Amino acid sequence: MTATRGLEGVVAAQSSICSIVDGVLCYGGINIDELAEHATFEEVVYLLWHGALPKRDQLETLQKQLGENAAVPAEVLEGIRNYPQGVHPMAALRTAVSSLALYDSEAQVMTTEANYRKSIRLMAQTPTLIAAFARMRKGLEPVAPKANYTIAQNFLYMLTGEEPTETAVKAFNVALILHADHEFNASTFAARVTVATLTDIYSGIVSAIGTLKGPLHGGANEAVAAMLTEIGSLDKVEGYVRQKLDNKDKIMGFGHRVYKDGDPRAKWLKQMSKELTAQIGRPELYEMSVKIDDMVTGEKGLKPNVDFYSASVYISLGLEIDLFTPIFAISRMSGWTAHIMEQYENNRLIRPRADYTGPVNQHYVPIDRR
Ligand SMILES: CC(=O)SCCNC(=O)CCNC(=O)[C@H](O)C(C)(C)COP(=O)(O)OP(=O)(O)OC[C@H]1O[C@@H](n2cnc3c(N)ncnc32)[C@H](O)[C@@H]1OP(=O)(O)O
Numbered sequence: 251m252t253a254t255r256g257l258e259g260v261v262a263a264q265s266s267i268c269s270i271v272d273g274v275l276c277y278g279g280i281n282i283d284e285l286a287e288h289a290t291f292e293e294v295v296y297l298l299w300h301g302a303l304p305k306r307d308q309l310e311t312l313q314k315q316l317g318e319n320a321a322v323p324a325e326v327l328e329g330i331r332n333y334p335q336g337v338h339p340m341a342a343l344r345t346a347v348s349s350l351a352l353y354d355s356e357a358q359v360m361t362t363e364a365n366y367r368k369s370i371r372l373m374a375q376t377p378t379l380i381a382a383f384a385r386m387r388k389g390l391e392p393v394a395p396k397a398n399y400t401i402a403q404n405f406l407y408m409l410t411g412e413e414p415t416e417t418a419v420k421a422f423n424v425a426l427i428l429h430a431d432h433e434f435n436a437s438t439f440a441a442r443v444t445v446a447t448l449t450d451i452y453s454g455i456v457s458a459i460g461t462l463k464g465p466l467h468g469g470a471n472e473a474v475a476a477m478l479t480e481i482g483s484l485d486k487v488e489g490y491v492r493q494k495l496d497n498k499d500k501i502m503g504f505g506h507r508v509y510k511d512g513d514p515r516a517k518w519l520k521q522m523s524k525e526l527t528a529q530i531g532r533p534e535l536y537e538m539s540v541k542i543d544d545m546v547t548g549e550k551g552l553k554p555n556v557d558f559y560s561a562s563v564y565i566s567l568g569l570e571i572d573l574f575t576p577i578f579a580i581s582r583m584s585g586w587t588a589h590i591m592e593q594y595e596n597n598r599l600i601r602p603r604a605d606y607t608g609p610v611n612q613h614y615v616p617i618d619r620r
């Protein structure tokens with residue numbers, strides 16, 4: 251038995267949700283470029299869950315279901331209020347989503363219909379949990395979701411209690427679409443491994459959140475923002491990147507297991523970064539990002555991934571840096587739930603083998619003779 255490090259190139263199962271072929275990313279066979287240009291995030295959620303774009307009445311039904319399910323149980327909010335000061339929002343989200351299960355009477359019901367209803371609740375309630383946490387850690391009361399708002403609009407509204415601008419909602423909607431799914435990325439795979447034991451959907455999502463949190467995966471967007479903050483100004487980029495490259499340190503937001511020739515989502519975020527940083531009067535954030543990009547791409551041949559330019563986009567939208575990965579989770583909740591439902595529909599336990607490299611022919615030695 252020979253192991254494939256990091257399962258690189260291993261095809262783990264069939265899936266009809268999302269494809270990456272020759273560097274082209276599609277959801278349900280539709281290029282994400284078309285979706286980013288024309289779709290709403292809710293249309294994409296429907297597409298991932300059903301395999302086709304919704305007709306008008308189907309979209310209206312989904313929007314109504316999401317709106318009606320956006321409020322979270324008071325007990326869960328009280329729990330969030332009592333989380334210790336200083337906890338990371340991804341740790342808070344992991345715990346809050348787990349506690350949602352405790353108050354969901356259908357948590358253990360394993361029918362297709364119940365899992366679909368739970369997917370709606372998870373999708374609708376995740377933005378509410380994150381916004382509530384973001385406010386309560388500052389001693390502010392949570393803002394209740396509005397049932398007639400889209401997910402992008404509602405999240406931005408619940409963070410501040412103020413109506414978000416049309417530009418912010420539009421940009422956030424595109425960011426949500428771009429992050430929605432990515433076939434067997436680490437967090438989605440973790441979710442599928444978890445539910446393949448036929449445990450409940452909440453357990454699968456908790457695994458996924460814990461996996462997305464890591465800086466080699468979703469946590470990279472927060473790390474990119476920290477890097478931009480640490481560098482501070484355009485004139486310091488060269489020295490900073492030079493030292494990182496010389497030390498062979500990882501530069502966050504670059505490289506990808508699947509895309510060796512560039513991440514098709516990055517161009518959208520790059521353009522949004524250019525426009526939004528200019529609009530808020532901080533074009534230097536974009537210029538710094540481009541300079542980092544030019545150096546890393548030029549010298550290492552590593553291209554920016556989805557996390558790189560999303561950092562300056564989210565900074566421009568006035569979002570707090572440690573909320574960047576939870577925001578990724580809002581979007582990816584659509585993909586995670588789609589994959590979990592697909593896994594349940596054609597399930598087989600996921601259980602690979604290990605290539606054992608430890609000692610052999612050992613014997614038990616009593617403790618006083620070791
Ligand atoms: C939403 C997402 O999850 S997108 C990914 C987000 N993660 C990041 O941005 C973190 C930084 N990037 C990385 O750590 C990696 O590129 C990963 C984890 C994304 C992919 O990892 P792998 O597929 O295992 O790496 P890969 O085989 O492409 O690496 C090849 C070489 O490039 C180097 N490399 C890869 N990424 C980077 C980077 N960001 N900075 C510097 N060097 C890098 C590796 O150290 C390795 O060098 P070596 O051969 O001298 O040891």
Ligand SMILES: O=C([O-])CC(=O)C(=O)O
Binds near residue numbers: 429432434435467
């Ligand atoms: O696919 C991956 O390995 C990581 C990624 O880009 C994503 O999850 O969006």
